[in-house]
Structure formats: structure tokens, C-alpha cells
Amino acid sequence: MGEPTKALSKIHSRCFDVPLALFLSAVTLILGLFLPIITLKELIFWKHTFSVLSGIISLWDERHYFLSLIILLFSIIFPFLKLLMLSGIWFTKMFHDQRQTYVKWLSSLGKWSMLDVFVVAVTIVIAKISNFASAKPHIGLYFFCFSILLAILTTVRIEKLMKSPRVD
Numbered sequence: 282m283g284e285p286t287k288a289l290s291k292i293h294s295r296c297f298d299v300p301l302a303l304f305l306s307a308v309t310l311i312l313g314l315f316l317p318i319i320t321l322k323e324l325i326f327w328k329h330t331f332s333v334l335s336g337i338i339s340l341w342d343e344r345h346y347f348l349s350l351i352i353l354l355f356s357i358i359f360p361f362l363k364l365l366m367l368s369g370i371w372f373t374k375m376f377h378d379q380r381q382t383y384v385k386w387l388s389s390l391g392k393w394s395m396l397d398v399f400v401v402a403v404t405i406v407i408a409k410i411s412n413f414a415s416a417k418p419h420i421g422l423y424f425f426c427f428s429i430l431l432a433i434l435t436t437v438r439i440e441k442l443m444k445s446p447r448v449d
Contacts, residue, residue: 285374293442299371299435303364306431310360313425319401320417332421333357355396356425363387363394363432370439380443387436394429398422 286292290300313333320330331339333356340349369375370383405416 285376286380288374289371289380289439289442293445296442299438299442302431302435302438303368303371306428306435307364309424309431310364310428313421313423313428314357316421316424317419318421318425319404319419321404322415322417324413330419333425352400355393359390360394360429360432363390363436367432367435367439377443384436384440384443388440391433391436394433395426398426398429 290296293299315332315334317330317332318336320328322328329339333352337349337353337356340346340352366383366387370380401418401422405418407414407416
């Protein structure tokens with residue numbers, strides 16, 4: 282079967298953008314999960330501000346188990362798993378076919394990465410057309426969105442580097 286090829290970080294040792302993007306994506310993901318993403322105001326009396334984490338906890342507490350698990354999966358587990366896999370693809374030795382399979386898998390699943398942002402956007406639109414509620418996005422949403430977009434771009438960058446000639 283042969284030896285695994287060098288890590289991409291060794292093959293493309295002058296590419297500092299990939300590790301930087303992985304780091305920035307991880308930092309902004311963490312910020313996006315903890316910082317407020319939305320404030321919902323009902324009538325003039327009730328006001329609730331949520332982060333991704335507090336939203337999941339609130340859904341769980343209100344017994345919306347399926348929805349809280351879906352958001353947990355797509356907001357926390359999948360993004361961190363994607364960053365771990367991208368880091369592994371970049372920093373570890375592996376067979377070229379194996380690396381291609383992982384990148385192809387990440388590319389196809391990347392389409393689901395923006396699910397949270399879509400849910401928050403729909404919530405804001407619904408609140409805006411309602412006479413009884415309003416919604417306001419916050420900085421956490423932008424950090425989260427930036428993290429997801431950066432991870433998608435990093436996947437594309439790694440895919441292109443895998444096709445380019447080796448630089449030792």
C-alpha cells in the first residue's frame with residue numbers, strides 16, 4: 282500500500298494562510314457561540330437575549346429536545362469536527378486518496394454549515410413582519426457567520442493546494 286505522503290503543511294511550507302485561517306475560524310467560532318446572537322422582544326414587556334449556547338439550553342429546558350439537538354449538532358459539534366478534520370488534513374501525514382475523501386466529504390457537508398445563520402435570519406424576518414415581536418441581531422451572529430465562511434474558504438484553499446505541485 283505504501284507510505285502516507287507528507288503532511289500538507291510540509292509540502293506547502295510557505296503557506297501560512299491555512300493555519301492562520303484555522304486559528305481565526307476556531308477563535309471566532311468560540312466567540313460566536315458565547316456572545317449574544319439575537320434579542321427577541323415580545324410586545325413591550327418581555328425581552329430575551331440569546332447566544333447559541335443559551336438558545337440550545339433554553340430549547341432543551343422548554344422540552345424542544347429535537348430542535349436543541351439539531352442546533353447542537355450543526356452549531357457546535359459539526360463546526361468543531363470540521364475544524365479538527367481540516368487541521369488533521371493540513372498537519373498530519375496521510376495517503377493522498379484518504380485526504381481527498383476527507384476534503385470531498387467536508388466540501389459536501391459544508392452546505393449545511395450556515396443552517397444556524399439561516400434559522401436566525403428567518404426568526405428576524407418573522408419578528409419584523411409581526412406586530413407583536415421584534416428581533417435584533419448581535420455581534421455573536423457575525424462572529425459565528427465569519428467562522429463558518431472562513432472554514433468553507435479554508436476547505437476550498439486546501440482542496441486547491443492538494444491539486445497544485447509540491448513545494449518542499
